[in-house]
Amino acid sequence: MLRSSLMDGSNIQTDYPVVLRFEGLYPHQLGGYEAHRLRKGGDLGHVNCSRSDLNQTLIGSEDWAARALDEIAEMTADNFAAELASLEKRKRKKDIERRIVEGPKQPWRSTRHGPMREVILTVNKDWFDGDLSAFFGEGENQREQRFGELAKEWLIDSFGEDVIHARADRDELAYHVHAVIMPRAKVEIAKPKAKVPTASATRWMLQPSIHPLIKDYEAAQDSVGQWFSELGLVRGERRAEAIRNARKNGQETPKRRYHAKTWKWRAEQELRLKAEAEALAAERAELDERTGRVVEREDEAETVLAVAEGIASGAFVLGGDNDESALVEAPDAPPPEGSAIEDLRRRSARGFTRAVGIFGRAWSQMIGQARRNADARVSEAMDQINRADEVLVEATLQLPAEKQSQVARIRQSIPAMLRRLKRSEATLSSGFDETRAERSDPGDEEKL
Known part of the structure; x- marks a missing residue:
């Protein structure tokens, strides 16, 4: 050869x-x-x-x-x-x-x-x-x-x-x-x-x-x-x-x-590749799920921060209760740097609800304390006015008739003054009883 x-x-x-x-x-x-x-x-x-x-x-x-x-x-x-x-x-x-x-x-x-x-x-x-x-x-x-x-x-x-x-x-x-x-x-x-x-x-x-x-x-x-x-x-x-x-x-x-024969080897390789592909798909699905949970938590955290920033800047106003409807955009406040309320709710409904609940409860506690303090101050003022009024009535009885009529006209303006006082305190004491401003006895004028 x-x-x-x-x-x-x-x-x-x-x-x-x-x-x-x-x-x-x-x-x-x-x-x-x-x-x-x-x-x-x-x-x-x-x-x-x-x-x-x-x-x-x-x-x-x-x-x-x-x-x-x-x-x-x-x-x-x-x-x-x-x-x-x-x-x-x-x-x-x-x-x-x-x-x-x-x-x-x-x-x-x-x-x-x-x-x-x-x-x-x-x-x-x-x-x-x-x-x-x-x-x-x-x-x-x-x-x-x-x-x-x-x-x-x-x-x-x-x-x-x-x-x-x-x-x-x-x-x-x-x-x-x-x-x-x-x-x-x-x-x-x-x-x-x-x-x-x-x-x-x-x-x-x-x-x-x-x-x-x-x-x-x-x-x-x-x-x-x-x-x-x-x-x-x-x-x-x-x-x-x-x-x-x-x-x-x-x-x-x-x-x-x-x-192994070629066909058998290829069949084994196809089974191996299929198993590897299924395992890879499962890993990707698990990774996507974990990534989704992370993104969801990030959106939730960002939404809570955005609500807090909006309230702090005065862009958002909380009402008296702590549900979602209690958060509104302030009409005269400057526009917020982040998203509007509806955008925040769409970004993360869970985060929005949590934020409003947290700040709503805090607001309610603050308003409740303010109301209690206001009620105490108004009650003390009314007591002082009533005591002064009683003293004034007793003193007026010693005056001539002409002076008594003049004092009676002045006393009639006291209820109106109290109502104005009530309105000025309305934001802190919405449950104030107007009848307390008119506690003077209408028969007192007749007494004069």
Whole structure:
């Protein structure tokens, strides 16, 4: 094999491992495999369909899957016929009847992985991207081309005609080769030993273990490492050997790597991303809720302060009770620096109610005290006026009639003076009893 001139330069990195994976495959899965190969089904989320025309068949015909299923069906029928013929030669009538009822059996033993194998060969995307063909105007990526050629040669050398299909995909993240192995094996039909020798019967089976590289995964890794070494590629990590040595030496064993199928990996990633998105949405909702509560408290505090500033500046006036309607804008007061009353109420109804309640109660207490003080002063003044009036009446009785009439006219103006006094104290004593201002006896004038 000749090395490409582009692969001999110093730009070649020798630490890129060639990747080899085996995946179990059942015949009934070939339909889905073909649908995905033709980009008509399966997981296409990672496929760049604009490059699908660049995919290339390396081994097999276009109808390879149908041919394989037909061959397996033929193997099944031939095996059933051969088994019945063997039983008939041995005159096992009951066994023949039983097998006819049971019908043909699948030409493989039940296993966890299936009777066929899908092979995947590739290298890290960066290695393919390091090719300089496009830079020199040579068109096709030389690393991809040579990798595909070596992959085809290795598959045929390792599995012969059992490689029924191989293709190179260029429409995904990295160039890679898919292949399908149908491991055909001819085995003898198991039968009890007979005294009279009879001709042996055989049947065709799908038996992956007939291929040493499927049976021994480490040997397969050694094989591809050596086969692709001319490209500067190396064997993958000797993980199984490291695990054995760790167990032998009583050390902690490295974790095994399990390669999930692309569709399964993507499904797991979608579930993970969905869970992360739901968790993030929950965190955002909680944050929004906390932010809303903070904003609400800030609005409430600002509203209380605005009401306090309005009352202090004289822009707002509180009435006698402590409900919301008690706060009004003063008609002659300068406009407040903040919002009007309705704006404050809309900003935070709770803050507005709290502010009016607090200041309303304080106002009521202040007015109540003022009223009590005013009532005491007015009551004392009225007592003094009444006592003075009584003295005046007694003194007037000693005056001549003309002077008595003059004093009587003066006494008649006292109730009006008291009413004016009451009005001047109305803001502090709205419950003042006007009758107290007219406590003088109207019959006193007659007494004069």
